[in-house]
Amino acid sequence: MPQDELQSGDLGRRFDYAAAFTAGLLDPDRAPPGAVSGPNGKAAVKRYAVYRNNVTVSLIDALAASFPATMRITGPDFFRAMARFHVRETPPTSPLLFEYGRDFPDFIECYEYAQSMPWLADVARLERAWLDAYHAADAEPLASGALASIPPERLADTVFVPHPATRAICSRYPVVTIFATNRSDGPVGRIEAGGPEDALVTRPGLEVYVRHLPPGGAVFLDRLMTGEPLGAAAAAAFAERAEFDLSANIAGLLQAGAFTAAHQGG
Amino acid sequence: MYGLAIHPTSRMSKTSRFPAHRVAGLAGTSFKHEHLPAILGDDPKDGFFEVHAENYMGAGGPPHDALTKIRRDYPVSLHGVCMSIGGPRPLDKAHLGRFKALVDRYEPALVSEHLAWSTHDTTYYNDLLPLPYTPATVSRVADHIDEVQGAIGRPILLENPSTYVLFPEATMSETDFIRELVRRTGCGLLLDINNVFVSATNHGYSALSYLADFPLDHVGEIHLAGHAEQEDDEGDLLLIDSHDGPVADAVWTLFDIVIGRCGPLPTLIEWDSDIPEWPVLKAEAVAAQAILDRHADSLFGKAHAAG
Numbered sequence: 001m002p003q004d005e006l007q008s009g010d011l012g013r014r015f016d017y018a019a020a021f022t023a024g025l026l027d028p029d030r031a032p033p034g035a036v037s038g039p040n041g042k043a044a045v046k047r048y049a050v051y052r053n054n055v056t057v058s059l060i061d062a063l064a065a066s067f068p069a070t071m072r073i074t075g076p077d078f079f080r081a082m083a084r085f086h087v088r089e090t091p092p093t094s095p096l097l098f099e100y101g102r103d104f105p106d107f108i109e110c111y112e113y114a115q116s117m118p119w120l121a122d123v124a125r126l127e128r129a130w131l132d133a134y135h136a137a138d139a140e141p142l143a144s145g146a147l148a149s150i151p152p153e154r155l156a157d158t159v160f161v162p163h164p165a166t167r168a169i170c171s172r173y174p175v176v177t178i179f180a181t182n183r184s185d186g187p188v189g190r191i192e193a194g195g196p197e198d199a200l201v202t203r204p205g206l207e208v209y210v211r212h213l214p215p216g217g218a219v220f221l222d223r224l225m226t227g228e229p230l231g232a233a234a235a236a237a238f239a240e241r242a243e244f245d246l247s248a249n250i251a252g253l254l255q256a257g258a259f260t261a262a263h264q265g266g
Numbered sequence: 267m268y269g270l271a272i273h274p275t276s277r278m279s280k281t282s283r284f285p286a287h288r289v290a291g292l293a294g295t296s297f298k299h300e301h302l303p304a305i306l307g308d309d310p311k312d313g314f315f316e317v318h319a320e321n322y323m324g325a326g327g328p329p330h331d332a333l334t335k336i337r338r339d340y341p342v343s344l345h346g347v348c349m350s351i352g353g354p355r356p357l358d359k360a361h362l363g364r365f366k367a368l369v370d371r372y373e374p375a376l377v378s379e380h381l382a383w384s385t386h387d388t389t390y391y392n393d394l395l396p397l398p399y400t401p402a403t404v405s406r407v408a409d410h411i412d413e414v415q416g417a418i419g420r421p422i423l424l425e426n427p428s429t430y431v432l433f434p435e436a437t438m439s440e441t442d443f444i445r446e447l448v449r450r451t452g453c454g455l456l457l458d459i460n461n462v463f464v465s466a467t468n469h470g471y472s473a474l475s476y477l478a479d480f481p482l483d484h485v486g487e488i489h490l491a492g493h494a495e496q497e498d499d500e501g502d503l504l505l506i507d508s509h510d511g512p513v514a515d516a517v518w519t520l521f522d523i524v525i526g527r528c529g530p531l532p533t534l535i536e537w538d539s540d541i542p543e544w545p546v547l548k549a550e551a552v553a554a555q556a557i558l559d560r561h562a563d564s565l566f567g568k569a570h571a572a573g
Contacts, residue, residue, distance in 0.1 A: 016354070017354065017397060017398050017403075017433065018353055018354050018355070018383060018386040018395075018397075019386065019387075021386075021395060021396075022386045022387075022389065022391065022395075025391055032431075035398075035433055035434070035435065036396075036431035036432065036433055036434075037431065037432055037433075037434055038431065038432065038469075038498060038499070038500075039432055039468075039469040039470045039471075040470065042498060042499065042500055042502075043498075043499035043500070044431045044499070045499050046496070046497065046498050046499045046504065047430040047431045047468075047498055047499070047504065048430070048431055050430045050496070050504070050506060051393055051395060051430065051431075054392075054393040055391045055392060055393045058392045058393065059392055062392070091389045091390070091391070092389070092390045092392065093388050093389065093390060094390060095320055095347075095348035095358070095361060095384065095385060095390045095392075096320055096323050096324070097320070097392065098321075098324060133327075134324075134327050134328065135324030135325060135326070135327050135329070136324075136325055136326060136327060137325035137326040138325075138326035138327065138330075139326075164325065164326070165327075203327065206327065206328050206331055
């Protein structure tokens with residue numbers, strides 16, 4: 001590697017200490033920057049390694065804190081090895097660590113050693129949605145009985161405003177069951193559920209709730225969240241799943257606090 | 267909003283959202299969410315709490331609820347970790363805006379940041395990285411401090427770092443560098459005595475000499491923390507600022523000396539990893555408070571005798 005990347009007195013490059021210092025922070029094969037040393041001519045290999053270790057380990061710790069069920073499924077050693085690859089490939093771009101890990105589920109989906117756990121990426125997606133809900137803006141949810149005041153003939157035109165914490169996650173796996181089992185403190189028994197489960201994440205107050213959405217529910221909620229009126233969203237859900245139960249879905253979403261307001265669309 | 271200032275009876279004015287708890291002479295701890303139920307049950311409610319600003323930069327949810335509860339009962343110190351004041355690049359304006367919003371919202375008794383950097387180009391490294399101490403960097407860092415202080419409308423306390431490497435190009439000592447920043451920006455200082463001990467050990471100088479040369483008159487807060495031991499390339503002791511255990515005896519001794527010179531400054535126990543049960547952390551703060559109180563009594567005694 002180039003030595004003396006940072007020369008004192010070189011006016012054009014005098015502020016380059018950060019570029020020189022960061023070059024090897026996420027690359028364990030790189031020598032320490034030539035611009036640093038220990039005192040009295042001591043070497044800086046282990047000294048620079050303190051920073052490299054702080055960066056990598058603290059970012060792995062951040063992922064471990066954000067994806068606890070994923071780590072419980074894989075075990076900490078597997079998880080930390082996987083996270084280390086991700087940290088080096090995709091370090092954070094925001095100083096807000098609770099925003100880090102948005103690309104982690106996609107990484108897991110492609111991670112060679114996780115191919116035997118095809119549901120793992122969806123569990124991570126659900127955990128990412130949980131964290132987003134946890135930090136989302138506070139808002140009073142729309143009351144369960146709010147639709148009673150809307151004339152039946154206008155219901156199809158009704159547009160819902162999603163609560164800032166509301167998220168829907170679709171999965172071909174029993175992601176809600178796997179998530180719930182691995183986020184609790186109890187022992188993880190054999191998970192008998194085998195069918196696909198879509199998840200609804202809400203936080204009407206201080207606590208984040210994760211629920212299993214009924215058939216067609218994820219499509220329905222997705223459409224409502226993009227501002228489609230109730231009638232069009234229901235039609236899309238029926239097209240997806242013939243057994244879609246409109247009143248049960250609406251009641252479930254309202255009870256979960258998925259919305260903050262409902263009004264008549266244009 | 268300025269109109270509120272001429273209506274002092276308005277309870278909506280921003281200075282009345284929380285009680286104006288005083289932090290002078292108190293020992294406190296880092297605030298960790300897992301300790302909230304135990305803290306809320308404490309009586310009397312003494313001491314203060316310090317939070318890492320970035321953990322409260324989400325829109326809402328339990329973090330803000332917890333900090334609001336803490337702030338009602340205690341003075342709060344807002345400690346920024348990743349402003350990159352010591353970096354060569356311009357400050358992140360969005361981040362500075364979030365920091366200002368927290369200062370406005372929680373009216374902290376103390377506001378601090380680090381003489382270090384953590385972001386370069388588009389990557390956030392989540393560590394406090396070192397800088398060379400030169401006339402060029404002192405100007406740059408002073409500009410950054412001015413910008414932060416201008417944005418939040420009050421001075422900050424700047425914290426001395428723990429470092430593991432030196433820059434041979436450096437032409438200023440850390441204490442000269444810090445003194446110059448104080449002179450140019452009017453900022454105060456957060457003296458981390460564990461960092462002094464760690465850096466002194468790592469670079470082979472005396473912690474007492476460093477403290478003798480440090481502008482103690484400008485210190486507004488003290489940090490104490492635990493450190494870990496490793497070895498450098500030559501097999502000599504290399505201390506790591508790990509914040510994962512109790513304060514070392516040598517650091518307590520230095521603290522006693524500093525408080526003897528400065529009087530009872532707000533003092534914080536930092537414990538950020540391998541976090542113990544609340545009583546263990548609180549016991550560290552109680553130990554610090556005893557030292558603060560002992561020196562407060564002797565100061566009072568001297569003043570009394572002199573009067």
